[in-house]
Amino acid sequence: MRVDKKTCSSCKVEKDLSDFNRRKVKNKGGDVYYLYRGQCRECYNVNRRKNKNYSMTHWIYDIKRRAEKRGFECDLDIQWLKETLKENNNRCPVLDIPLSFGWGDKGVNWKTWNNSPSVDRIDNKFGYLKWNCDVMSQRANCLKGDATYQETKQIHRYLEKKLLLVR
Numbered sequence: 001m002r003v004d005k006k007t008c009s010s011c012k013v014e015k016d017l018s019d020f021n022r023r024k025v026k027n028k029g030g031d032v033y034y035l036y037r038g039q040c041r042e043c044y045n046v047n048r049r050k051n052k053n054y055s056m057t058h059w060i061y062d063i064k065r066r067a068e069k070r071g072f073e074c075d076l077d078i079q080w081l082k083e084t085l086k087e088n089n090n091r092c093p094v095l096d097i098p099l100s101f102g103w104g105d106k107g108v109n110w111k112t113w114n115n116s117p118s119v120d121r122i123d124n125k126f127g128y129l130k131w132n133c134d135v136m137s138q139r140a141n142c143l144k145g146d147a148t149y150q151e152t153k154q155i156h157r158y159l160e161k162k163l164l165l166v167r
Contacts, residue, residue, distance in 0.1 A: 006036060010043035055101040056081055063119055063128055072127030076119065084135045085117065094140035114139040 004017045020036040021044060027033070037044055048054050056078050067074035090099050092115075099117040118141040119133050126132045136144075147155070 008040040008043055009038035010047065011040065013040070015040050052101045053078075059117075059119075067128045074128040075130055076128050076133060080130050081135065088135065092137035092140050093134065094136050094144070097137055097139070099135070099137060120144065 005014050006017055006020055007014045008020075017036060019040045019042075021041055022034045022036055025033055025035055039047065060076055060078055060081060063076055064074045085099065088099075091097065092099055097115055100115045101117065114137060116138045117135050118138045119128065120136050120141050121128060122132050122134060124146070144152075
């Protein structure tokens with residue numbers, strides 16, 4: 001039995017083909033065939049996580065796909081994303097923590113996930129439109145959730161009372 005091998009273009013290690021991602025390709029005649037990536041899965045994922053433009057491109061793509069699926073309009077693009085991040089100095093406008101793309105070297109964990117940027121729709125009745133969206137941390141967006149303004153004020157009052165009792 002013959003095992004096909006390939007050398008990774010990044011780490012230069014010869015590995016089994018099963019260690020490489022395949023992508024489906026269709027030629028002009030409509031025939032379908034598969035090509036293997038030049039990088040092994042491990043190198044591909046590490047490089048992808050470190051590439052901010054790659055993250056942004058896929059982030060916008062996912063938002064547009066989600067909007068289409070839910071029947072919402074979407075006019076967000078990478079330029080808007082970069083401008084919004086720059087306006088906020090790459091910090092969460094709600095919690096004032098630095099925003100970071102990628103998962104870090106050790107994979108996903110709550111610390112890096114909390115600081116990941118997230119697009120928030122200000123009014124959920126409307127779609128992903130530039131005037132209706134902002135970029136904040138995942139943590140802030142989860143805290144905000146679907147709470148109304150009145151509910152947020154009530155939580156704030158509650159916490160103020162509790163903090164006064166503790167001090």
